[in-house]
Amino acid sequence: QKEVEQDPGPLSVPEGAIVSLNCTYSNSAFQYFMWYRQYSRKGPELLMYTYSSGNKEDGRFTAQVDKSSKYISLFIRDSQPSDSATYLCAMSGSTDKLIFGTGTRLQVFP
Amino acid sequence: GAVVSQHPSWVICKSGTSVKIECRSLDFQATTMFWYRQFPKQSLMLMATSNEGSKATYEQGVEKDKFLINHASLTLSTLTVTSAHPEDSSFYICSARDWASYEQYFGPGTRLTVT
Numbered sequence: 001q002k003e004v005e006q007d008p009g010p011l012s013v014p015e016g017a018i019v020s021l022n023c024t025y026s027n028s029a030f031q032y033f034m035w036y037r038q039y040s041r042k043g044p045e046l047l048m049y050t051y052s053s054g055n056k057e058d059g060r061f062t063a064q065v066d067k068s069s070k071y072i073s074l075f076i077r078d079s080q081p082s083d084s085a086t087y088l089c090a091m092s093g094s095t096d097k098l099i100f101g102t103g104t105r106l107q108v109f110p
Numbered sequence: 111g112a113v114v115s116q117h118p119s120w121v122i123c124k125s126g127t128s129v130k131i132e133c134r135s136l137d138f139q140a141t142t143m144f145w146y147r148q149f150p151k152q153s154l155m156l157m158a159t160s161n162e163g164s165k166a167t168y169e170q171g172v173e174k175d176k177f178l179i180n181h182a183s184l185t186l187s188t189l190t191v192t193s194a195h196p197e198d199s200s201f202y203i204c205s206a207r208d209w210a211s212y213e214q215y216f217g218p219g220t221r222l223t224v225t
Contacts, residue, residue, distance in 0.1 A: 008151075036216070043116075043203050043216040044154070088153060096142055096207055098214065102153045 003027050006089055006101030015110050019076040023089035023101045026070065030091040030099075033065050035074045038086045038103065047087075048074065079108045112138050114206050116217035123194055123224055130190045131220045133204030140206035143187040144214070145179060148201040160187045184209075194224040 006023045013019055021035075032051055036044035048063040050056045050072075056063045062075040072091070076083055089101040113136040123129050133143055141162050146154040158179050159167045166179035178190040187206075191198055203219040 034214075041201070041219070041221065043114075043218045046213065046215060049213055096144070096159065096214070097156060098144075098205075100153045 003099050004101045008102050010105040012107045015108055017079050019079050021074040021087050021104050023072050029093035032092045033072050034090045036088040081108050081110055084108050112215040114215045114217040116220050120221045125195055125224055128192045130188055133187045133217050135185045135206040138208045139184040141209045142207045144205045145189050146203045196224045199224045
């Protein structure tokens with residue numbers, strides 16, 4: 001079993017839809033949770049960074065962490081074609097080492 | 111926001127030669143940098159952790175003599191792929207951890223093609 005599981009998609013939604021992206025994990029030592037966006041042939045860009053459980057909102061993006069269920073989510077409101085990219089969840093424990101999910105490819109069509 | 115650069119962005123080399131990739135943090139100091147490789151449609155796989163002024167820590171299965179890492183300053187780490195082979199062709203991405211915020215920022219990646 002992988003430490004971090006993420007549905008690879010692709011996920012195709014119309015412009016304006018609410019997008020829900022999810023990851024599950026098995027290591028209860030993970031404390032830091034991140035979401036990255038990666039465009040084709042580019043490096044990942046940090047979108048959201050949360051510590052422990054709870055919600056965090058930044059513009060159209062909301063990150064949720066449920067440590068009891070070992071489940072994290074990223075919601076994108078009013079999705080735009082420019083949001084089309086691969087979204088990677090990542091997490092770490094007491095060390096700097098990030099464990100990535102496989103990434104979910106999202107396509108938002110006009 | 112924090113910026114990490116990589117150079118070159120794209121390189122083609124012949125089998126048997128060595129290639130050096132640079133990773134720089136432009137507006138912050140990074141005591142720790144990370145090197146990843148990414149195959150098409152796959153996630154990032156950590157190769158090694160580079161700490162300024164000390165030896166890199168390699169992940170299991172990564173040959174330290176083949177992938178030489180040097181972290182000579184708080185803003186620069188280099189990865190040298192020695193005696194490159196076609197199977198080393200991949201997308202190499204570095205990240206740098208801001209010593210003040212602990213957040214990791216990624217470079218734009220370097221696409222290596224070995225012919």
